[in-house]
Amino acid sequence: MKIAVSASDNNLDTMVDPRFGRCAYLLIVDSQTGEIVSGGRNEFAAAGGGAGTQTAQWAIREGAEVVLTGNVGPNAYNVLRAGKVKVYAGVSGSVRDAIARLNKGELSEISNSTVPPHSGMR
Amino acid sequence: MRIAIASGKGGTGKTTVAVNLALMRGNVQLLDCDVEDPDAALFLHPQISTISSVYVTVPRVLLHRCIFCAECAHFCAYNALVVLPDQWLVTPELCKDCGGCYLVCPEDALTTERRKIGLIQFGVSGSVNVVTGDLQAGEAMPSPLIRRVKQEANKEGWVIVDAPPGTSCAMITAIEGCDACVLVTEPTPFGLHDLQLASEVVKILGLPCGVVINRSDLGDSGVREFCRDKGLPVLLEIPFDRGLAVAYSRGVPVTYVSEHWRSVFQELLDAIESRFGDKKR
Secondary structure, three states: OEEEEEEOOOOOOOEEOOEOOOOOEEEEEEOOOOOEEEEEEOOOOOOOOOHHHHHHHHHHHOOEEEEEOOEOOHHHHHHHHHOOOEEEOOOOOEHHHHHHHHHOOOOOOOOOOOOOOOHHHO | OEEEEEOOOOOOOHHHHHHHHHHHHOOEEEEEOOOOOOOHHHHHOOEEEEEEEEEEEEEEEOOOOOOOOOHHHHHOOOOOEEEEOOEEEEOHHHOOOOOHHHHHOOOOOEEEEEEEEEEEEEEEEOOEEEEEEEEOOOOOOOHHHHHHHHOOOOOOOEEEEEOOOOOOHHHHHHHOOOOEEEEEEOOOHHHHHHHHHHHHHHHHOOOOEEEEEEOOOOOOOHHHHHHHHHOOOEEEEEOOOHHHHHHHHOOOOHHHOOHHHHHHHHHHHHHHHHHHHHHOO
C-alpha cells in the first residue's frame, strides 16, 4: 500500500508538514518496505488558489490509498474522498514515526476537513 | 461623464463622496460596484423596481463522452478541475469562467451549468438612478458581478461608480472604462500607503485622477506631499466633523443636513467638471 505524507523535506526523518495542499514535499512511501517510492517537491505549494485540489489529485495519481498530514481543507478533502483515500490528520513528528504509528494503528482517520479553505496560505 | 470613486484604503469615505456627489449633481446614475458591501442604498433609500439574479457558468462533464485525459485539468490555471482515473471533479468556487476547458477538451465532453453568485437591484431615489450589485455571502469572486453591474451604465449623462476598496481585480474591474477617477483618502500613513498603490493602478489604466482628503485636519502631511510630488490635484479637503459622522451613522446623506455641506460637495462637483469635464460623453 502507498502512503502519501506531507513533509518538510525529501527524506523520512524530516517533519510532517502541517499543511496538506501547500506542503513543501509530498512523499509517497511504501508501507511494506518503509521506503520513499515517489513524490517530491510540491509544485502546487505556491499556487494562487486550488493548491489542495491539485496536491490531492497528485497523491491519487501516484496511487496513494492513505494520506498522513497535519490539516486538510475542504477542497482537498473532497478530492481525496472522491479518490477513496483514507485521510489521517493531526499527524506531527517525523515522517518515519508517523508511518510507524499508522502501522501500529495509533492514528485515527478523519471524516471531514479540519480547516477552512486557504488555511495553508497563512 | 463616467467617474469612479475609489480609494485603496477602506473606510476613507468613498460612499459618502459618491452619494453626496450624486445628490448634488442630480440626473445621475450611481452604480454601487462595492458588491461585497454595497451601502450606497443605505443612504439613498432607493425605491427598488427590479431585482435580478446574476449567474456565472461553470463546466459540467458529460460522463459518457469523457475519456479522463485530464487535458482540462492541466489547462485550468485556477486549479478548479481535477481528473482522477475514473472521475471528473469541479470546485465551482475556484472557477473564473474563462472558458478554456471547453476549448481544450478533445472529446467535446464539457457543457455548462449556471451558478448564482448574487443579485443586481435597480432603484430610484429622486433624480438618482441606483444600480446595486450584491454578492452572495461566501462568494470569493466579485468581478463577474461588477462587470454585470457596469453593463447597466448609461451611455450618456453622468454615471458615478462607487468602487470597492483595495487595488485588486475587483477595484480594477470597477474603475476601468471610466473617464476619470477620484481617490478618497485620509492623511495617515495607512491612507498614504494605499493611495500610492491606488494611484499607480489608476495611472496604469490611463485614467485622469484627483484626490479627496477626508478628515483632512487629522494625521500628518504625507498625503499632501505625495499629491504635490506626483502632480495629483487635491479636489477637496473635508475636515473631521462630528455632524458628518452623526449623519453617516443614521444613514442620512450629509448634503441633506445643511447648506454648508451642500456647498462643500458643490465645490467637489465643480472641481470635477472643470478638471475632467472635457471628457464628458
